């Protein structure tokens with residue numbers, strides 16, 4: 001963290017403690033170059049992503065919806081729930097790091113497929129087969145509904 005007084009980059013953390021009821025971490029910093037002291041706060045940063053459908057319609061990104069579709073695709077697959085959580089977090093991080101808060105729905109689908117392809121082929125095929133029909137409909141709720149009957153066969 002650059003010193004706000006002299007610009008030195010090598011400042012030291014002298015003290016870290018939870019702040020704002022553990023929503024943030026408050027750090028007291030010291031600059032050995034100029035002796036300056038300053039405070040920084042560390043917080044979770046969740047960007048407010050907006051999904052842009054091909055129709056041009058916009059809606060807030062909903063991680064729960066994404067999770068639902070992924071879990072349906074992964075039904076009865078030998079994948080640890082923690083692994084699915086990790087995967088979802090990875091996808092969300094990728095979306096957040098795209099550099100734009102507007103994310104085309106098509107891109108989300110592609111990133112999910114790419115990720116599933118690396119983790120579980122069956123889940124990938126389930127997701128991809130429905131995704132292809134979904135691209136025309138471009139409606140996530142309908143997409144999830146369509147995914148269900150194909151992926152939950154009575155075994």
Ligand SMILES: [Zn+2]
Nearest residue numbers: 003006031034
């Ligand atoms: Zn300094």
